[in-house]
Amino acid sequence: MKLAYFPGCKIDFYLKDYGISFKSIMKKLSVELVELPFNCCGYPARNTDYEVCMFSSLRNLALARKYKLDIITPCMCCYGQLQYASLQWKQLGRQIENSAKKQTSELKQKFNDLLAQENLFWDGKTEIKHLLTFLYNDIGILNLKKKIKNRLPEKKVVTQYGCHALRPFTVTGFDNPHAPQIFEELINITGLKSVEWSKNTECCGNPILENSKTLSLKILNSKLDAAIKAKADYICTACTHCQMQYNELSFQKECKKHNITPTLFTQILDNAL
């Protein structure tokens, strides 16, 4: 299997381990990753400029399409943004057919022209996969279970889904947005035991870390209390931004006191495979 690897902007500097372990898993599952000159997915620009955020996503999607590849990303925010953009694109198209709004048809034309400047064209046929959905659906959870070589000790793990992949369901189509299951199931097949806690679908606080740091850290620290209550040993993430938030130094210190380790799902799976 061949996929275009979309690491997202943050992995190279902030979270090198994620990239390394991700690639290692894919190698063990004999998935070939192609590195294309992708740019930012457009998620950070979503708060400032609609056109910039759309065009950033479209350029990535068109680039992958040029090589006839589907995109796989380990970052939930990138996944959500790319899904959002591809859905918006289709809606822009639909509105042209109805010719209800002239503005949108102009916008689609503008994007097409800008893409054509770089010899790109997008027909809406690039599929976007997140690490978890890829493992669960494309590799298949039963198939993956057979490949587990060393079962890990039965430690308690709580999971942190990322908001942007989970919601809105109509855009991302990730899993049940209120009671998601795939992450827990993927944890359980490694031998670790996933336990319930109240915070698995709640935001980690990273999006407002820069603008309102105290509030962001308050949200983060509430996670620790819940994890202690659930008697967890690990908080497991599968999103670059979530893990970056958990790597906040003050939080790390608190975690050490209670013997809780925020850890990446890829590192767990890499040890089990």
Place this chain on the structure above:
Amino acid sequence: MFYPALYASLLFAAAGFLFQIYRFNRTNKLWQKQKGFKFNFAPAFFNTLFQTKLFKASKTRWIIHSLVLSGFIYLLFFHALADLISVKIFAYYQPTVDPFQFLRNVTGFMVAMGCFGFLLKKFFNVRSTRNIRGKYQNLFSILLIFSLIFSGFMLEAVKIISEPLFMEMVEDYAGVDEDSGLDDLKIYWEKNYSVVFQNSLISSYQSLEEALEEGKILNEEYCLDCHSNISSAFVSKALAGYLKKTAQFLNSSRADNLLYHIHYLLSFLMLICLPFSRLFHILLIPFANLKPKSDIQDFQKQKMGFHPVTLDACTGCMLCSQVCSVYPNFVVTQNIEVLPHAKIRSTRKMMLGRHLDLKELSSLQLSNKECTTCNNCTNICPSGIDLQALWITLSKTLDNMDLKTTPAHGNIPFKKEYDIIPGSESFDNCVQCTICTNVCPVIEYSSKSENDMTPQQIMNLLRLGKKQMAAQTQMVQNCLTCYSCQESCPGEIKVTDIIIELRQAVTEC
């Protein structure tokens, strides 16, 4: 005359070097410097001499650069500093003896070709990227190197054809006069060494064969020890061929003396300009590479630092902008300030203390906020500048300046009316059931001073048509965009999408 000029320009270059460092460090209170004395010697050495990073980034650029660098290094050490180096290493060293004569021509040719390549590349770069402002950047340095090399070749060519010089040499080194075969030697040199005599002897001489034989013997006796055949000086020989027509004038006016002065004055000029032009990067690239790049540990401990002077190691190659993650932002908005090479330029201005006005500063701040700190530019930068540290420290520095680019209260004009999100006006459905407020993490964890309104109140404001007021609330700024509200809304109102649209509406004020 020669040595005083040399010492003066050396002194000037050293003073200029210190001045530049002072200029960059004047504003260093703003720029937290890297602490500690860790050095990376191996990458510094390889990247400076062999340009390993440039090789990875662009092969053509590497070829051009290596032509100039390797050629220039040879010329500097074995030609310009011949008295100090070549003479001591090679006992038989003479500038007009092979292999030195040949190597001088080869390396000179390499540098000239490299300069030509630079100019071509520049021409195409300016055309393809429409980078008008960078049109004349680096041009001075390239032309200076080129004219230095060209004057050297011209000097050699004029010396080749020079009759007065020939006569001087004969007087000093060869014991021949009119009676003992000076004419024979002249004929031999006219034929084999391209010297142009006022009265050409070849056409008028009767026994040419004999004279050449005689001349060859004399040549072996007196000249050959110091003068290899000039065919090895292939560039100068070709140039001499073109100059033959004007040879009489050049010889009589002693153009070789003039060119000699031009040649060394140009070298001195280059020495003087070293700290003040793009040539400065020669000294700063080793320094920039010597410093280890800041990593995630530095970032977490908030110890990111940047040495302002390393900014002059930038050669303006624009590779950083080609790999920049926010390049699509530039494509859409045509705001060149979001690209690294433009930000480097503005930052350099700022560091040198030329005061940017508030508008420029806030535009720099806004553009720098678009940066995703993806590390691409740092990875590719052939000069090895720690750009990642620059962007992070720059953003801190600008934040500390309190430029007030965030929207203040008052009447804010909306940037655009989008209404692209289908049904964004559908908050008409809102029944004020407060489910959105109940699931919102911001409402759950914020204190009273941190947040003012609830999502449901925002919807209510919009329903009343108070779009302005809604856009300025803390709630809109604090929103995590976690989509909990939107997912839970029984009226299927796109609460989060609406809040995002409100954000977009005010950000450019």
